[in-house]
Every structure is written in structure tokens, then in C-alpha cells.
Amino acid sequence: MAISKLLELGKQSLATYQTAINITGENIANANVEGYSRQRVDLGDLRIGNKRIGTILGGVEASSVKRIRERLLDAQYWREKQNLGKFETNVRALHQIETFLADDSEGGLTASLQAFWQAWGDLANDPESATARNLVRDKAISLASAFNSADGHLQSTRHHLGTEIRSEIRRVNKLSGHLADINKQMLAGQTPELLDQRDRIIDELSQYIAIEAREEDNGTMSVTTGGIVLVSGEEVNELKVSLVDSESGSQAVISFKEFDYQPQILSGEINALMEVVNETIPGITAQLDQLADAIVSGVNGVHSGGYNLDGITGINFFDTSSTGASGIRLATEIIQDPSLIASRSGSSGVGNNDIALAINDLQNQVMVDGLAPAAFLDNLLGDIGSQLQEAMLQENSQRLITEKLENEREAIAGVSLDEEMTKLLQYEQSYEAAARLVQTVDEMMETVISLV
């Protein structure tokens, strides 16, 4: 073997270890980057010379740089992440609703309703009193405004969540576009960075929407939602949200921009948002409406048959022109002149309290869905509480599952600084050794030259 070959071998080793140190450096630099997959240098023997003479160990080369990743774990992680997104959003939305409706302060629904019945009880104890009438009016106004604001809060929550759906859909479209770009670049050649980027996009998509991701032979990723293609190669089908009027009010509907098909989105944040916007909130609103209407018609039914102190009768206590929790309000006459509040039945004197008693007693009557008003309200709150509790349990266990998968993924693809530092040391030593070799060869050359 010629001495110059040895020099070549040294040079080769230096280059190889430089590459190895380079990759190690990259791993260290990206140790904290979410979704970064560690890379490994596979060192291979470099065989040179005449094979017929036999194999001569001729050096080393970085035969390949591998991206360490477990495809199966990714698929599982994406699936579980969709569920996590769904449960988390569910909890968040229900929590907002609960906090407001179950408000047990004085202005809350529960307390206002109690105070309303109490005011009628006070009037029954003192039917001649103008003060008691003012109190009934004021408590009724508070009750109506508690209903109004509960409904207002539900509607604004619904609106707010609707906006969230819109922006998440926009984000999904954007991510789909990115993925298509990456697919296109992928056809030109795969790099670890491209692959990481691609998987990061699927990670984020999974949080928003139910998807199936399939890796094609050429490295591109196809994504479908509800069985319909979202991204395939460079093609993107964008989604859109629209409001569609239906019997139960407007409903948010997700469909494709290019063709009118509504994919079934079964999980992800968007699924939870759609459920809350289209079902949960309208359901609660409908029950509040039912309660408000029952109170209005119950109280009016008794009140209009009663007489005030001056003998005026046939007055409605609540305004009958508007309905539901959003519309409940006192009759204008009563607001302006609380002396119109009836407390007695027809032929009796002012000390009679038949009407006030009867209205006070409505609190014990079966008025809504086979329940007394307060029981109906408590049931509604209890139902929301049950739903929220259930969602929190689901969220917790789903979080554990997702975290476990995240860890498993990290165990394979994550960068361990200890490992990298050790390797760095190892490569550095080899590099030093290779340099020493070059130096030795140089000395050998000098020796040879001095012979001449």
C-alpha cells in the first residue's frame, strides 16, 4: 500500500468524524424542538483496493444518516390526540356554561327565583301593603333579568365558540396547504427536516379535527377526514363553516369549499365545538325557555283573575308579547304602577290574600316537565354538572393516554443530551486519532524523503 493511500484514509476519517460531530451538534441544537426526530450516523467500512487480493480495511465513511422514528406510535398518537382535543374543548366550553348558570350569588337564577317566590309570600302576609308590591315588582324584574342574562350569556358563548370553529377551520385549511407544499418538496427528495415538518403538521391537525393520515410510498402524506380527502399529494380540499337555519335555530355546518359535502367529523376540538354549538347550548336554552314560559303563564294565569286594592282586574303580570328566557319581562303597566299587582280574589276586602298566596304556592306546583320550577332548574344545573364531570373524567384519562404515547414517542425519537455528549466525546477522540494518523504519515513521508 502506498503511503499516499494512508494519507487518503486519514483524510477520509477526518471527514467522516466531522460529519458525525456535525449530526451530533444538530441533535444537541434541536434537543428542545417539539417534534424533532434525532438523527443517527451509521458508520460503514470503506473497502478499497483490489477485491481479488482480499479485503483490506481501508477506512470509514458516514454510510447513511438515519432519522429515528416509529411510524406506528405516530398513528396511535394522532388518534388519541384527536380525542384529547375533543374532551379538553368539551370541558372548557361546559365549564364556561356551568360557571355562569350555577352562579349562586344573589343575582343568579336560583337565588332570583327564590327571592321572587318570597316576595309573593311577603305580599300574602301583608296584602294591603304598597311596599310589598314594590318588592314583588323589583324581585320580578331581577328574576326576568337573571333569565335574560343567562340566555344572553349562553348566546354569546355560542357565538364565541362559533368564531372559534371558524378560526380552527381556517387553521386546518392553512395546515392542509402547508402539507401539500411539503408533499411537493418531498417528491424532489426526502430530508429529515421535511419529514419532521410533515409529522408536526399532522400533530397539530390531529388536535383540531378527526383525520386519517396515510404515508404513501413516495413519502407524501395523504390525509382524509370523515372518509373524504383533505390532502393528497399536492391537492388540497379546503373546508368551510356556514350557518344553516333549521327548526331549532341556526346550526353550524362544516362542508367542503369546492363541493357541498358535509364530512362526519367525529373527534378533535372542532367536533367538540360543533357539539356544544349545535346541541348542548341550544338544549340548555330550550330548557330555560321552557322554565321562563311556564313561570310566565303560571303567574299570569293566576294574576289576571285577581284584583288589586282598587278593584282592577284582568291585568297580566308578565308581558305576554315576548317569550322564552330571552324575552321574559314584566308587563309595562306593572313596572310603571306596581299598585296594579293583584293580591285578592273578586268579592273580598283588601286584607284577602288569595291571589298572592296562590302565586306564592306556584313554587310547589308541578309546572315544567312534571317538576316544580326550582326543582326543574336544579335538575338542569345538575345535568350540566354531570356532563361536565363526565367530560373531566374523560379528559383526565385521555390526557394520561396521550402523555404516555408522547413519552413512548420521545423515548424513540427524542434527543438524549447524555447520549449525544458521550458520542461527541467518542467522535472527537476518533477525530484526534485520525489527525494523529495524518501527522504520523507526514512524519513517515519526511523520513522517506530524507532517505533520498
Next chain:
Amino acid sequence: MRITQGMIIRRSINRFRDQTANIDSLQQMIASGKEINDPSDDPLRFRRAARFKNMLSRNEQYIDTIERTSAWTGATEVALDQVNNLLLEAREIAQKAADETVDSDSLAVMQSRVDGILEETLSILNSKHLDKALFAGSMTDLETPFAIVSGLPVYNGDDQELQRKIADQFEVSINVSGQEIMDTNLLQGLIDLSDAIAAEDRTAIAGSIDAIKVVSDGVLQLAASIGSVQNTIDVSMERLDTMNIELQSLISDEEDVNMVEAIVKFESEQAAYNAALQSTADIVRLNVMQYFR
């Protein structure tokens, strides 16, 4: 399993999140004294507590009603008692006037006293409690439910009962109506006595003695009936008070936090959190770099 620094950090962060959430919820419990702050804390217990609270709220309405009613029935009893005392005095006067030896001058004095008694009785019957006529039936706004018009007693009120609700499904009537008083012949009896004395009609005066006794019995009966109403509501009050205490303890059972338990849990969570912070700090600092020099 291969463990990386990233995993250690992520797990630690997750653990901190869970532990701070636990500590926060325990702290909230201890601060509010309640275990059930929101329906979702325990929907079942929330519902039970809500039912008890509704019952408690109704109970308190009943208690309030009873307190006001007590004042009213008390005033009624006092008024009837005063009427009865006046009747006793009238009867004594009648007994004296029935004596043949009493002269006309004395009779005139006696008659003017009887007229005075009549006036006082009338004023008691027209008396008000908290601006409401006590004996006017439902027409509590009348200024003078009773009057003497051309020597005859007139009642302007009605015979209605005033109802108060003092328990679920239980209403009591709390008044003695003016009609019931008219039915005892109270005013007419006194007028008759005055007339008899004026006429110096000893037979009529003697007759009045018995008549006033009958009136007095009637008034006593009315007083007794109002006394039994008072009794009923007193019993109800006792029952409601007991029930209130029971309900409050039931609500507390459902809602309130067991302080000792909560504080012990809080302490142990705190210790666990401290340990987690400490161990994480130690582990994060630990790496191979420390050994390369």
C-alpha cells in the same frame, strides 16, 4: 425505556400541573368551607343539597309568616281580653243598678259609665294592628268597621277569614271577623243595658246581667279560638325550627368540607409538591457534562 431530558422535563411539568390543580382545589375547599362549589364537583350531592336548600327557603318563609302572624293574633287576643274586662265591669254595674235602693242620680252616673264602656269597646273593636283593622274580615282598610248609627250597632266589614300559609299544604285562618263579634251581641247588649238603666227598668237591668254573661261567654269563646290558632302556630314554629336545624345539617353534610381531612390532604399534597420540585431540580441539574473535564 430510553429516557431523555425532554421526557423528564415534560413529565415534571405535567406532574406540576396535576399537583398544582390538586392543591388549588383543596385550597378552594378550605377557603370556602365547601366541598361542592359547582354542580360538576358532584352532581348528585349538588342536587340533594339544592333540594334541601329549596325546602329551607320555604321553611324560612313559613317562619317569617308565623312571626308576623303571632304579632297579629297576639294583638287580637289582647283586644278581646280588654273587651272582656269591660264586659265584667258592665256586669258589675248592672248588678249594682239592679238594686232597688239605688237612686236616680247614681243610676245616671252608672249609665254614663256604661256609655263610656260602650265607647271604649267600640274603639277597641275599631283598633288596628300595623294599620290593619283587626276585626273587619278582609276589609282591613276600613277606618271604623263598627259604628252606632241611630242607637243601633252597625258592622261595615265582611265575614271573611284571613289565611296564612304556615307549612306545606297547611293554611290557618288568623282573624276573628267583625261578624263573629256582632253575633255575640256585644254592642247590642251594652246598648240594651244603657237603655235599661236610663229607663230605670229593674227587670230589664236584671235581664241584662244574664245577657251580658252570654255575650261575655261568646267573646271568651272567640278569644279561645284565637288562642288555639296561636297554639297551632307555636307548635308549627317549633317544628319548623327543628326542621331548619335538620335541613341545615343535611345541607352541610352534602356541601361542607371535612376541614380536618381537607387540611391533612392539603399538607400531604404540599409535601408531595415540594418533593417533586426538589427532585426535579436535582435531576435536571444532573448530566454527563459534569463529569467531562
